[in-house]
Amino acid sequence: MTEPNRPPRLLLxxxxxxxxxxxxxxxxxxxxxxxxxxxxxVYGFTSMLVNVLRDEQPTHVAVAFDLSRQTFRLExxxxxxxxxxxxxxEFSSQLPLIQRMLDTFSIKxxxxxxxxxxxxxxxxxxxxxxxxxxGLEVLILTGDRDSLQLVTxxxxxxxxxxxxxxxxxxxxxxxxxxxxxxxHRYPELAAIVGxxxxxxxxxxGVGAGFAARWINTYDGLDxxxxxxxxxxxxxxxxFREHLGDVIRNRRLNALVRDLDLGVAMDxxxxxxxxxxxxxxxxxxxEFRGELRTRIxxxxxxxxxIPVEAGVDLDGTTLAPDAVAGWLDAVGDQxxxxxxxxxxxxxxxxxxxxxxxxxxxxxxxxxxxxxSQADDAAVAGWLADAAKPKVLHDAKGxxxxxxxxxxxxxxxxxxxxxxxxxxxxxQRSYDLAxxxxxxxxxxxxxxxxxxxxxxxxxxxxxxxxxxASSAMVQARAALDLSAELADEVEKAGGRxxxxxxxxxxxxxLAGLEQTGIAVDTEHLEGLEAHFGDxxxxxxxxxxxxxxxEINLGSPKQLQVVLFDELNMPKTKRTKTGYTTxxxxxxxxFVQTEHPFLLHLLRHREVIRLRQTIEGLLKTVQPxxxxxxxxxxxxxxxxxxxxxxxxxxxxxxxxxxxxxxRESFVVGAGYDSLMTADYSQIEMRIMxxxxxxxxxxxxxxxxxxxxxxxxxxxxxxxxxAVTPEMRAKIKAMNYGLAYGLSAFGLSQQLGIEPxxxxxxxxxxxxxxxxxxxxxxxxVDEARRTGFTETIMGRRRYLPDLTSDNRMRRExxxxxxxxxxxxxxxxxxxxxxMLRTDAALREAGLTSRMLLQVHDELVFEVAAGEADVxxxxxxxxxxxxxxxxxxxxxxxxxxxxxxxxxx
DNA sequence: TCACTCACG
DNA sequence: ACGTACGTGAGTGAG
Numbered sequence: 001m002t003e004p005n006r007p008p009r010l011l012l013x014x015x016x017x018x019x020x021x022x023x024x025x026x027x028x029x030x031x032x033x034x035x036x037x038x039x040x041x042v043y044g045f046t047s048m049l050v051n052v053l054r055d056e057q058p059t060h061v062a063v064a065f066d067l068s069r070q071t072f073r074l075e076x077x078x079x080x081x082x083x084x085x086x087x088x089x090e091f092s093s094q095l096p097l098i099q100r101m102l103d104t105f106s107i108k109x110x111x112x113x114x115x116x117x118x119x120x121x122x123x124x125x126x127x128x129x130x131x132x133x134x135g136l137e138v139l140i141l142t143g144d145r146d147s148l149q150l151v152t153x154x155x156x157x158x159x160x161x162x163x164x165x166x167x168x169x170x171x172x173x174x175x176x177x178x179x180x181x182x183x184h185r186y187p188e189l190a191a192i193v194g195x196x197x198x199x200x201x202x203x204x205g206v207g208a209g210f211a212a213r214w215i216n217t218y219d220g221l222d223x224x225x226x227x228x229x230x231x232x233x234x235x236x237x238x239f240r241e242h243l244g245d246v247i248r249n250r251r252l253n254a255l256v257r258d259l260d261l262g263v264a265m266d267x268x269x270x271x272x273x274x275x276x277x278x279x280x281x282x283x284x285x286e287f288r289g290e291l292r293t294r295i296x297x298x299x300x301x302x303x304x305i306p307v308e309a310g311v312d313l314d315g316t317t318l319a320p321d322a323v324a325g326w327l328d329a330v331g332d333q334x335x336x337x338x339x340x341x342x343x344x345x346x347x348x349x350x351x352x353x354x355x356x357x358x359x360x361x362x363x364x365x366x367x368x369x370x371s372q373a374d375d376a377a378v379a380g381w382l383a384d385a386a387k388p389k390v391l392h393d394a395k396g397x398x399x400x401x402x403x404x405x406x407x408x409x410x411x412x413x414x415x416x417x418x419x420x421x422x423x424x425x426q427r428s429y430d431l432a433x434x435x436x437x438x439x440x441x442x443x444x445x446x447x448x449x450x451x452x453x454x455x456x457x458x459x460x461x462x463x464x465x466x467a468s469s470a471m472v473q474a475r476a477a478l479d480l481s482a483e484l485a486d487e488v489e490k491a492g493g494r495x496x497x498x499x500x501x502x503x504x505x506x507x508l509a510g511l512e513q514t515g516i517a518v519d520t521e522h523l524e525g526l527e528a529h530f531g532d533x534x535x536x537x538x539x540x541x542x543x544x545x546x547x548e549i550n551l552g553s554p555k556q557l558q559v560v561l562f563d564e565l566n567m568p569k570t571k572r573t574k575t576g577y578t579t580x581x582x583x584x585x586x587x588f589v590q591t592e593h594p595f596l597l598h599l600l601r602h603r604e605v606i607r608l609r610q611t612i613e614g615l616l617k618t619v620q621p622x623x624x625x626x627x628x629x630x631x632x633x634x635x636x637x638x639x640x641x642x643x644x645x646x647x648x649x650x651x652x653x654x655x656x657x658x659x660r661e662s663f664v665v666g667a668g669y670d671s672l673m674t675a676d677y678s679q680i681e682m683r684i685m686x687x688x689x690x691x692x693x694x695x696x697x698x699x700x701x702x703x704x705x706x707x708x709x710x711x712x713x714x715x716x717x718x719a720v721t722p723e724m725r726a727k728i729k730a731m732n733y734g735l736a737y738g739l740s741a742f743g744l745s746q747q748l749g750i751e752p753x754x755x756x757x758x759x760x761x762x763x764x765x766x767x768x769x770x771x772x773x774x775x776x777v778d779e780a781r782r783t784g785f786t787e788t789i790m791g792r793r794r795y796l797p798d799l800t801s802d803n804r805m806r807r808e809x810x811x812x813x814x815x816x817x818x819x820x821x822x823x824x825x826x827x828x829x830x831m832l833r834t835d836a837a838l839r840e841a842g843l844t845s846r847m848l849l850q851v852h853d854e855l856v857f858e859v860a861a862g863e864a865d866v867x868x869x870x871x872x873x874x875x876x877x878x879x880x881x882x883x884x885x886x887x888x889x890x891x892x893x894x895x896x897x898x899x900x
Numbered sequence: 901t902c903a904c905t906c907a908c909g
Numbered sequence: 910a911c912g913t914a915c916g917t918g919a920g921t922g923a924g
Contacts, residue, residue, distance in 0.1 A: 177910090553922055554904055573904070580905060607906065610920060636916060638909085645918045648908035656907080681909090737914035746913080805912070816915040820909090824916095852909045852916090 011058035014117045014142035015065040019045045021143045041094040054298040055803045060268040063109040064120035104278035122255035151183035167802045180212030188221035191249035203242045315362040315471045324377035334388040336478025339397035345626035346513030348400030354470035364467035385409040392477040398509045417501045418484040420632035421493035508629045515624035517666030527612045533605040541598035637824035660896035669858045672898040676854035678886045684822045687881040691768025698883040705729040736819040738812030780814040788821035833874040
């Protein structure tokens with residue numbers, strides 16, 4: 001299944017030239033199987049192919065091969081390609097393997113007797129571009145420069161630069177830039193210059209520069225030839241002398257564009273691949289490492305996996321009073337549990353429960369029709385920690401069950417969390433997606449006996465299929481947990497899952513259920529205040545430009561700023577020029593136009609008003625906001641918060657902080673307390689890098705940024721100026737993001753040169769950091785993933801991308817993931833420890849929020865001191881690092897006051 | 901639905 | 910030559 005809106009894109013590969021390049025680029029001795037089969041060309045070719053499939057997402061693909069050396073060109077010119085070494089057997093033997101690989105990917109490969117791969121590609125390009133309505137874009141991956149003549153606005157050549165890893169993107173502009181002639185004139189130039197690899201000599205002493213100049217001056221090779229007499233000097237002489245060669249070259253390097261290949265574009269559509277055959281071939285070629293993973297990632301997106309047979313399920317709808325007996329019979333078996341009903345943060349109801357057992361039986365209980373005895377039996381079983389249960393995404397069901405008055409214990413697996421740890425970059429962890437991806441079956445009950453079926457006992461009723469779909473889901477969760485257990489194990493994530501993520505579900509459910517109290521009157525007052533400001537600024541802005549526009553429309557703004565007011569153009573975005581705050585600020589510095597000030601201020605206050613409106617809408621009848629925390633969204637391991645997002649409440653400006661005044665202590669409690677880790681990410685950096693100076697800076701307990709600044713600038717700590725400190729602070733923060741000199745210069749408003757110098761000095765001082773950061777990327781490239789202190793992995797296949805932007809982006813992710821992810825690990829552990837300690841100590845105070853490095857608590861009367869001590873202890877002791885974990889604590893009536 | 905902008909750590 | 914710091918969520922405009 002292809003995504004419906006994917007642009008149609010045809011990828012054509014010159015199999016021969018690419019494999020040939022790979023053959024010489026990769027050392028044979030590193031690529032051969034136990035049986036002595038060489039695989040370097042297969043490896044290199046496949047690697048290029050999957051990278052381009054991944055980076056370019058073509059919808060149609062074909063690979064062209066030369067059939068033999070016997071082509072029409074050889075017939076015309078017996079010396080054609082004569083200087084080429086005899087194709088070594090080590091190479092030829094790999095071509096059939098490449099073709100088998102293509103078969104398993106369901107990619108067509110084509111040959112044509114008497115013609116070369118180039119001619120096949122030229123023909124397909126011509127076919128593809130002829131049909132304007134299809135709108136196919138064409139990409140040609142080839143190591144043969146003759147194909148440059150095929151470049152147009154809609155067809156691009158990807159040309160391998162060195163070896164097999166870097167691709168040059170040859171658009172018409174790039175061809176013109178590199179050779180000085182447009183693509184259709186490239187073969188004219190090549191005819192003059194000659195092509196050594198094809199044994200086609202050109203005009204001696206004439207290079208691409210002169211050839212391009214002639215072609216441009218006389219408007220094409222034909223005219224150059226016609227007016228050859230006019231060319232003066234030695235080069236002109238040489239040209240006239242070798243005119244025959246030039247004409248022959250031009251004839252031979254013209255690609256044939258009208259072969260009868262007998263294929264239509266529709267035949268080249270990428271379709272389902274043969275997973276079993278591909279795995280078998282990968283095994284046979286002994287491709288075990290990173291390429292295997294990359295292939296499976298790229299060629300096997302979840303939706304393309306063929307659906308295998310379903311499962312038989314022997315299902316029962318339990319009649320009233322039958323529940324206890326059924327659950328008794330289950331004993332201590334692990335049960336897949338699916339909860340029907342609805343839920344939100346701290347609310348919900350249960351309408352049905354489905355249980356599935358590994359042996360194939362399943363049962364459904366209509367909760368609304370249950371007897372009292374059933375209720376008791378269910379309650380007992382749910383609360384029994386010795387009855388192991390598997391759920392998918394347990395936090396929602398936990399809320400619903402709690403609302404029903406049921407406690408859930410004995411959750412041994414959450415398949416959403418397991419799948420997240422195995423591959424944290426996924427967009428969704430839907431049960432249906434995972435079932436398809438890991439179990440290769442659809443998450444629906446099946447009426448087709450060949451595909452497995454759902455059987456009901458005689459007495460069973462299933463109105464609308466509710467019971468059967470619930471049982472199918474319970475079964476899917478159970479089967480998935482078994483399947484994912486291996487994957488989790490392989491990814492080294494078992495400890496993290498069992499000791500951190502799984503128990504955290506309960507803590508998060510608690511936070512959501514508790515919520516945080518809001519002073520709605522205060523919020524409403526602010527809303528009115530900022531509303532006034534918005535109107536005032538809008539009117540002032542309209543007055544300046546003499547008309548009313550929608551200030552919230554970047555498009556209308558661009559018209560005003562760049563067309564009407566003729567301001568200098570800002571940085572480009574996809575659709576125009578940016579109007580973000582940085583750009584407006586810089587425009588103001590240049591033009592001092594008052595419209596900009598009103599616009600900026602309007603943005604600021606409308607934003608605050610929006611934030612307030614959003615918050616007011618989410619206040620529940622209990623006067624509190626109950627956010628939802630998501631545990632499987634951030635690829636680094638962080639939590640996220642939605643409806644509303646309480647992790648991005650303004651704090652950086654005075655006005656913004658007024659919103660924090662609205663988050664207040666609730667009835668029955670004394671105050672709010674915040675506790676946050678200071679410089680958690682730099683401390684992790686110190687721990688991971690083992691940089692002695694950095695560790696020392698933290699152990700000293702003095703101002704960290706000033707301390708590091710004094711080291712970099714080599715001055716006494718007292719002599720560190722605010723400017724020096726600010727620069728090093730920006731540097732310290734940027735480190736964990738994979739900073740660039742450019743980024744740092746932007747941040748600080750200094751010249752890139754100065755930023756570069758600053759970085760050099762910094763890394764000179766903290767050599768351990770430099771070595772660590774370099775090592776992280778190398779290691780990740782080798783293994784395919786990064787790892788946090790607690791072994792949380794993030795896979796970054798783009799580290800080997802041929803696309804420079806993607807590759808560098810992946811490198812920055814690789815730098816950041818262990819830092820941000822380790823910090824996430826730490827605070828999760830801190831939450832678990834704190835939660836346990838609160839219960840242990842029997843305190844009434846409770847945890848309300850987590851904001852990445854900060855925890856917010858509601859403090860019960862008389863518990864302030866003991867709570868602070870407890871929280872400090874649990875947070876600081878969350879991990880044993882080579883540097884101390886510093887926790888700072890504040891208390892107050894509101895979140896604002898509780899800041900420190 | 902995507903692009904832009906901007907809030908947080 | 911080209912784009913430029915990591916990770917999120919939400920509201921709005923526009924196609």
